[in-house]
Amino acid sequence: MIEQHLPILQIIVPLIAAPLCVLLRHAKLVTGFAILACWVTFGLAVLLLDQVVTTGVVTYELGGWAAPWGIEYRVDALSAFVLLFVSGIGAIVMSYAPRSMASEIAEHRRYLFCATYLLCLTGLLGIAITGDLFNLFVFLEISALSSYTLIALGGKRQALPAAFQYLVMGTIGATFILIGIGLMYMMTGTLNMADMASRLELADGVRTTLVAFGFLSVGISLKMALFPLHLWLPNAYAFAPSVVTAFLAATATKVSVYILLRFVFSVFGIGFAFETMPLDAILMPLALIGIFVASTVAIFQSDIKRMLAYSSVAQIGYMVLGISFASITGLTGGIVHMFNHALMKGGLFLAMGCIVLRLGSVEIDDMRGIGRRMPFTMAAWVVGGLGLIGVPVTVGFISKWYLIQAALERNWWPVAVLVLMSSLLALVYVWRVVEVAYFKEPSERASAASEAPLSMLIPTWVLIGATLFFGLSTSASAGVARRAAGLLLGGSP
Amino acid sequence: MRPDTSIQLALALPLVGAALTGILGKRPNLREVGTLAIGLATFLVVVSLLPSVLEGGRPSARWFEVLPGLAIAFRLEPLGMLFALVASGLWIVTSLYSIGYMRARDEDHQTRYYMAFAVSIFGALGVALAQNMFTLFVFYEVLTLSTYPLVAHHGTDKAMRGARTYLAVLLSTSIGFLLLAVVWTWSIAGTLDFTDGGILAGKAEEPVVLALLGLYAFGTGKAALMPFHRWLPAAMVAPTPVSALLHAVAVVKAGVFTVMKVVVYIFGLDLLRDTGVGVALMYVAGATIIIASIVALTKDNLKARLAYSTVSQLSYIVLGAALANSWGVIGGSMHIAMHAFGKITLFFCAGAIYVATHKTEISDMRGIGRTMPFTTFAFLLGSLSVIGLPPMGGTWSKWYLALGAADAHQVLFLGILMVSSLLNIAYLMPIPIRGFFSAPPVDSPSSGIREAPLFCVVPLCLTAVGCIVLFFFAGEIARLLEPLVGGTAAVGGVP
DSSP states (O other): OTGGGHHHHHHHHHHHHHHHHHHHOOHHHHHHHHHHHHHHHHHHHHHHHHHHHHHOOEEEEGGGOOTTTSOEEEEOHHHHHHHHHHHHHHHHHHHHHHHHHHHHSOGGGHHHHHHHHHHHHHHHHHHHHBOBHHHHHHHHHHHHHHHHHHHHTOSSTTHHHHHHHHHHHHHHHHHHHHHHHHHHHHHHSOOBHHHHHHHHTTTTTOHHHHHHHHHHHHHHHHHTTOTTSOTHHHHHHHHSOHHHHHHHHHHHHHHHHHHHHIIIIIIIOHHIIIIISOHHHHHHHHHHHHHHHHHHHHHTOSBHHHHHHHHHHHHHHHHHHHHHHOSHHHHHHHHHHHHHHHHHHHHHHHHHHHHHHHHSOOBTTTTTTHHHHSHHHHHHHHHHHHHHHTOTTSHHHHHHHHHHHHHHHTTOHHHHHHHHHHHHHHHHHHHHHHHHHHHSOOOHHHHHOOOOOHHHHHHHHHHHHHHHHHHHOOTTHHHHHHHHHHHHHTTOO | OOHHHHHHHHHHHHHHHHHHHHHTTTOHHHHHHHHHHHHHHHHHHHHHHHHHHHTTOOOEEEEEEEETTEEEEEEOOHHHHHHHHHHHHHHHHHHHHHHHHHHHHTOSOHHHHHHHHHHHHHHHHHHHHBSBHHHHHHHHHHHHHHHHHHHTTTOSHHHHHHHHHHHHHHHHHIIIIIHHHHHHHHHHHSOOBOOTTOSOTTTSOHHHHHHHHHHHHHHOGGGOOTTSOTHHHHGGGSOHHHHHIIIIISHHHHHHHHHHHIIIIIIOHHHHHHHOTHHHHHHHHHHHHHHHHHHHHHOOBHHHHHHHHHHHHHHHHHHHHHHOSHHHHHHHHHHHHHHHHHHHHHHHHHHHHHHHHOOOBGGGGTTHHHHOHHHHHHHHHHHHHHHTOTTSTHHHHHHHHHHHHHHTTOHHHHHHHHHHHHHHHHHHTHHHHHHHHSOOOTTSOOSSOOOOOHHHHHHHHHHHHHHHHHHHHHHHHHHHHGGGGTSSTTOOOOO
16 A cells, blocks of 8 residues: 555655644754654655565656656656665765754754755655656756755855855756756657657657757756856855755765756667767766866865865766766766765765864864874775775775776777776875874864764764775665666666 | 685784774783784684695685675685785784884884784785785775875874875876776676686787786886886885885785786786787886896985885896796795895894984994894895895795796896896895994994894894795795696706
8 A cells, every 4th residue: 555655755755844844943853853754755765666676667646647647756776776875865964963953053043954954855856756857847946946045054154155156057057957848848748758758759850859958968967067067066065064065965966967867868868869969979078077177176175075075076077977988887887876976975074074063174274183083083084085086895996997897898998097097186185184184293173172973973984884885795786776777778768 | 624714714813903903002012912912823824724725725715796796705826825924924023023113112103003004914915815806906905005004104294205105106006007907807808816827818919918918017016117116115214114014024025926916817827928928028027127226226225225126126026927937937926935034134124223223324334243243144144035145045036037037038037137136236235244344433332232122133033044944945835836837847956
């Protein structure tokens, strides 16, 4: 009975929980309630993935309206995978939030934080679950608007301009996407993705379709911060509260990558995107340039949160690179890197949150000697950093392995070499911090610091531990990613 | 105990050791007893595996299947056995020496030091026991990362610079070249298992084999082939026992071990010989041997001279691998053990001199033999072994290598080996000779014997004696290594 309604529950639970937070209002009560809601959502995602693995694609008709007319939720391996890690990270970060919020967000705003956080989660999950294009746009806006609010909650004054900048860029992106969807609707007269894919075959090569494709790819690239459309991201991540940075960095851009995958492979189809349109010839250079430029910029940041934000821009490059190969191995690499990077960056930003709590600063100079004062936090940071470099036994290695293999399969030597060389840039920016944290005399702030509380350390280590676990046992992560890649390339939506 | 279990134990013990030293960090005496006990236990476990390997057993273990067909797995074969014995055996001596050195110097961060040391032994044993190239690569990186805190130990700007060079060279070669080579091999051969006779035969064209060999040889930065040798002199900033770890116990040995292992089990000797690509590697190794020896001559800092000497000696092993015949491979592999004992003695002596007199420059060491007779004599023995004179272990490995060069009709390289021995004499012998026969500097208080602490002197005497003992056991080592070259046919003439 309940199994049938899993897809809708996945969305309804966080969506209803959000306004309830506003009604409850009491700070402690609200956080407890939000944590509960997040974990329930995660539990539903687990059940859903299980269902997808055993029975195949799960569909759900909203309000009982049959597919092309009504809104359809459609969960395949890829969506279930995205749902799982987005809700998982959402739950872990929320469990971490109470202690971190206490120092960064004023008490009378905490219930608002919880409400917007849940709304943002709803939006992100909705994007992954829906099979309807307009519905996707609506969820996109829900997640975007709530993330602007979340960023603006940051304590520093710069948080407001950062949020505003993101608002402007995000809205441009969303508008492009909306125009794209509008044009597609014009061409096909339907909003259901599966239906649209089959009708598009008839309308292949018409100029309107080409224009729609252009609008959509630019809009989505803006949303996922693909170089050179990434300018909103570093400020937004640097000035948002730690919890928000961790949550958004781990989920928001990944979901945008998911949208790209959906449009390119499920709606337009691989033939159109890569043969009629030269998508690979555009994405691959941008991805590679983005990796190198953003990693280089990261090296010169003194604000470590900002440094990690630039690193995120670079990591988006790896995902897009994987997609641009348009092969099973490449796609597997891209998809598994969505997941892997979510774990690494989530863990790293949570560790940064611990440092903010104890140090009150994220400047590299203040982090001198912190390794001895906060051994567990910094150990987590180092493991996460090693993941970014792609050291074996961490998840980062798995992603790179697939990407290099995909490049070799196509005989694109320079790409394989570039991917490897980019790891060295990551080494430089990660190692700056390691050196300072472990081999310098403690700074004033560091000598006054003590280890972060368990309520923050445990969630941090859950994510960091996961980067090690999935670096050793990849049958779950890379296995599902491969399945999703096969599904996408098989042409079935 | 079954050999398969022993393998797991050999890998687990150093990790237990690391944890133990961490827990006992506040109580130095207990911590160091723990380190020694664990070291001894590890060595005994490794030794217990020897009979089974000699009988042709190949104990194995399997940990994780990371990607389909790609597992972290272990399988002990003769070459790995040799390396494991060297690494675990010398760990004990080095620990003894560390205790003397670190206490005499009153160093900070000793707990971190012993922990990192134990983890690096874990890495070295993982390299030795690896069943496939992927596992080897993983542990190779474990070794790189775990030795970094040791090199950076002092935390001064100079130490940090040295450690940065160390890490930068080792990681950029291993990620830039070695990993590429590994993935490439995987995509050509579909497997990375170390297999007798190699896995690339018949699957790759000659240019591809050449490119792969280059990637493997230069990618193994730890083998210090020029021009990727800079990290080794840079790492001199580390405390002396760490230099011993780098130069003898684990790090460089892991490098040349990797080259040897790749040549024997990935390429296969036949493939290298038939395609003739080994010759290119021979030239690189030959050039490194000569150039590094000449550079060593110019260094007045004792540790720097020894570092360049190591760069040169490592290329003997690479040369042996590149020759790809029975003599070359056995000689090269044997040189792993021979050079380890010789060079560790020399470094221990350098450290003992530093602890006792604070001298680092060779020109200041005139007459040192009068105050430190044991140390200087051990230095003499170590030098003789590195040069390759009887009755020292180093004799045999050079003998085999020379035979290998002759067998391959590479007269040039036969010449290089001989010239190199002369150069070795030129840069090593003056030190003990001046130590014994020159008059000490006028300003130094000359009377009486003032050796370094016992914990420093005993280990260096042990390893010096080890050099002599190895002279008589070379035959055993050769017998252990015979399966590498497919049987007994080509090897003989050893006592």
